[in-house]
Amino acid sequence: MENLKFIVLAIAAAMIVTASCKPRESTDLATTGMILTKTSIIPKPVSVTATGEAFSLNSKTAIFVDAGSDEILRTGQYLADKLNATTGLAISVNEAQAEPGKGSIFLTLSGADQSLGEEGYTLDITRQKVKLTAVNPAGLFRGIQTIRQIALKDTLSAKGLFMIPTGTISDKPEYSYRSMMLDVSRHFFGVEDVKQVIEYLAFYKINTFHMHLSDDQGWRIEIKSWPNLTIHGGSTQVGGGKGGFYTQEQYSDIVKFAADRYITIVPEIDMPGHTNAALSSYPELNCDGKAPDLYTGTTVGFSSLCTRKEITYQFIDDVVREICALTPGPFFHIGGDESNSTKVDDYIYFVNRVQDIVAKYGKRVVGWDEIALSTLKPNSVAQCWANEENAKKAIAQGAKVLMAPAKKTYIDMKYDSTTHIGLHWAAFIEVDDNYNWDPASYIPGVTKDNIIGIEAPLWAETISTLEDIEYLTFPRLPGVAEIGWTPVSLRNWDEYKFRLADHARFFEEMGINYYKSPRVPW
Ligand code: TNX
Numbered sequence: 347m348e349n350l351k352f353i354v355l356a357i358a359a360a361m362i363v364t365a366s367c368k369p370r371e372s373t374d375l376a377t378t379g380m381i382l383t384k385t386s387i388i389p390k391p392v393s394v395t396a397t398g399e400a401f402s403l404n405s406k407t408a409i410f411v412d413a414g415s416d417e418i419l420r421t422g423q424y425l426a427d428k429l430n431a432t433t434g435l436a437i438s439v440n441e442a443q444a445e446p447g448k449g450s451i452f453l454t455l456s457g458a459d460q461s462l463g464e465e466g467y468t469l470d471i472t473r474q475k476v477k478l479t480a481v482n483p484a485g486l487f488r489g490i491q492t493i494r495q496i497a498l499k500d501t502l503s504a505k506g507l508f509m510i511p512t513g514t515i516s517d518k519p520e521y522s523y524r525s526m527m528l529d530v531s532r533h534f535f536g537v538e539d540v541k542q543v544i545e546y547l548a549f550y551k552i553n554t555f556h557m558h559l560s561d562d563q564g565w566r567i568e569i570k571s572w573p574n575l576t577i578h579g580g581s582t583q584v585g586g587g588k589g590g591f592y593t594q595e596q597y598s599d600i601v602k603f604a605a606d607r608y609i610t611i612v613p614e615i616d617m618p619g620h621t622n623a624a625l626s627s628y629p630e631l632n633c634d635g636k637a638p639d640l641y642t643g644t645t646v647g648f649s650s651l652c653t654r655k656e657i658t659y660q661f662i663d664d665v666v667r668e669i670c671a672l673t674p675g676p677f678f679h680i681g682g683d684e685s686n687s688t689k690v691d692d693y694i695y696f697v698n699r700v701q702d703i704v705a706k707y708g709k710r711v712v713g714w715d716e717i718a719l720s721t722l723k724p725n726s727v728a729q730c731w732a733n734e735e736n737a738k739k740a741i742a743q744g745a746k747v748l749m750a751p752a753k754k755t756y757i758d759m760k761y762d763s764t765t766h767i768g769l770h771w772a773a774f775i776e777v778d779d780n781y782n783w784d785p786a787s788y789i790p791g792v793t794k795d796n797i798i799g800i801e802a803p804l805w806a807e808t809i810s811t812l813e814d815i816e817y818l819t820f821p822r823l824p825g826v827a828e829i830g831w832t833p834v835s836l837r838n839w840d841e842y843k844f845r846l847a848d849h850a851r852f853f854e855e856m857g858i859n860y861y862k863s864p865r866v867p868w
Contacts, residue, residue: 375471375496375511385496386848388824389551389831391517399473403497403508405435411453413441417483420606422453425490429497432855433508451476451493453486459516465553465608466518469493471510484608485518488551492517495852521785523748523799524830525554525612526823528815529758529806531561531623532644533583534590539812541603546819548607549852550827555604556612556679556712556801562622562641562649566591567613571664572628578640579623584807586642598672605674612712613669616681617662618651618688618696625649630657644807647686653696663703670707678704683714683731694720701726712748715740727798731756734789741791746798749785757822758805761861767808768818777863781825781842784834802826813859820853820860821846843867 375385375396387394411422422439429437437451446452458481459468467480467489478489498509526547528535535543544555559567565579568591580591592600601611621631622641629637633652641649651658670678680700685693697713697720704711711717711726715736718728721743728740729748737747752759752772759775760768773779786794802823809815824846828837847867853860862868 375513375515385498385511386845387492387495387515388842388845388849389828390836390842390845391492391515392833392836393516394513395515396511396513397472399512400509401471401473401476401512403429403433403435403437403510405506406449407435407437407451408446408449409437409439409451409453410442410446411439412455413443415483418453418455418486421483421487421490424487424606425451425453425493428490428494432494432499433497433503433506435506435508446475448474451478453478453490455480455483455486458485462516462518464522465551466516467492469515469517471512471514473512476510484553487548487608488519489517491549491551494549499851519551519553519831520833521797521799521830523554523801524552524827525556525748525799525801526552526757526819526826527556527558527614527750527801527803529558529561529804530566531558531564531583531616532806533585533587533810534564534566534580535806535812535815536590537592537596537600539815540600542812543815543819544600544604544607544609546823546856546858547609549856550824551831552823552827553608554610554612554799554801556614556803557600558614558616558803558805560615560617560623560681561620562646563643564589564591565623565627567597567669568593569665569668570594571668572661574627575624577627579627582640582642583810584642584644585810587810594668594672601673610675610677611673612675612677612679613673614679614681614712615662615665615669616683617700618653618658618693619647619649619683619685620681621651622649624661625651628661631655631661647684650685650688651696653688653692659699659703662700663706666700666703666707666709670704670709673709676710677712677727678707678709679712679729680704680717681714682717685716690719718743718745729801730789730792731803734792737789737792741796747792747796748798748801749788750801750803751788754780754783754788755800755802755826756805757802757818757826758808761863765861767814769805769808775822776865777821777825777846777861778839778843778865780822781829781837782839783829785829786834800826800830816859817861820858821849821863821866824849 411418458479467485470477480486565575576591583589715730718736718739722745724744726745730737760770
């Protein structure tokens with residue numbers, strides 16, 4: 347019986363391979379009536395032309411990459427590792443001496459369409475081979491995520507046969523900054539958990555990982571010139587657990603792990619508010635010279651650095667210098683939110699001085715939208731989370747806006763009133779609410795040209811394990827990734843929800859603890 351089923355499926359597969367359908371414009375490689383070629387790519391590519399046949403991924407398949415580049419070889423190996431893990435095949439990676447032949451997956455920078463830019467790629471799939479072309483190695487890395495998502499498992503897969511539907515995909519992102527933030531301060535998450543999150547980001551072509559490294563409850567990155575920040579300030583967390591911190595070596599390891607996936611780390615030191623852990627570690631940072639106790643609750647807005655003391659700026663200079671030296675990316679996030687116990691004049695004076703310090707170390711400032719109250723440098727970025735007037739102030743000063751409206755992208759918000767973790771001060775955010783909006787028309791007067799990108803922040807007051815992170819992140823992260831990558835004209839919840847439902851197989855394969863939203867047809 348099993349054998350008969352196999353033969354029938356084999357015949358069906360052979361028919362797909364030989365059937366020659368007319369190429370058609372589509373946003374999917376799906377070919378009507380042929381279950382085997384149904385694909386669900388997230389984020390949805392810009393252009394897809396399906397040709398209705400299939401490339402067979404099997405024990406004879408080999409990956410080839412341009413010769414002479416360790417960087418591209420690494421991307422080839424990454425693809426091989428992922429495909430081998432999910433298929434059980436042993437696909438090898440080779441440097442191509444000439445154009446590789448039948449049965450190959452070829453990753454190359456030659457002949458790329460220059461208009462696809464920094465992260466774009468072209469994928470040409472025929473029955474004979476798969477060819478991935480990009481202007482930059484980053485584009486190849488984005489493109490291999492598409493290959494991972496279209497290598498289809500079916501009954502034949504038990505026999506070592508996986509189908510990749512044929513056609514051409516030409517793809518590039520809508521926004522250059524597509525980000526997730528993880529708060530490692532309210533609860534600390536170790537290096538392995540962080541790397542796991544970065545792996546998830548890579549799968550959805552997200553290119554930025556914002557680490558909220560300090561807050562009232564904990565200081566999480568070693569600063570050699572101010573060691574008590576972590577020894578004392580990193581020693582607890584919300585609820586009074588033991589907290590933790592990254593040594594500089596561990597932070598560098600995270601930076602490298604992300605860079606290997608073309609993901610930029612944006613480190614955040616939140617100031618002048620959200621600084622109780624620092625104030626508790628060094629009495630001289632307080633206006634009254636007295637160090638407060640460590641804090642393990644979840645109230646916001648009560649702490650402030652002493653903005654009129656010179657030592658405050660020496661402290662910030664040291665912190666920014668040490669972190670910038672470990673951070674290759676162009677951004678440094680200065681926080682700046684909810685400084686409710688800093689006078690407005692002091693706040694403005696403070697943010698202006700801190701922008702100069704960040705510039706001195708060669709980085710671009712990102713800050714929560716309140717920083718627009720100060721005099722922004724034209725290359726500063728205001729992260730719009732709450733106050734639309736602040737977003738307008740930022741663009742009036744020539745700065746860009748990073749869209750992270752709490753009502754849409756705060757993935758620490760509960761899905762509905764029954765969600766067991768998360769907050770709900772901004773909204774309940776079901777999966778469709780999270781997906782169904784356009785950054786370029788969300789705030790009247792803030793248009794696409796003003797926007798650098800989009801971020802989903804995950805605050806950690808109520809979460810303490812990787813399973814918790816996963817539950818709030820999935821399935822909302824794929825939607826945020828699609829908003830950042832795919833033009834709004836190609837996005838539609840009623841179509842997206844079926845692709846998302848299909849991604850349950852990836853969530854399950856990766857062991858992700860996801861929320862089975864009733865609004866998604868799983
Ligand atoms: C507001 S968003 C905060 C954080 C909290 C978060 C909880 C922002 C810039 N500040 O301090 O963790 O709400 O959702």
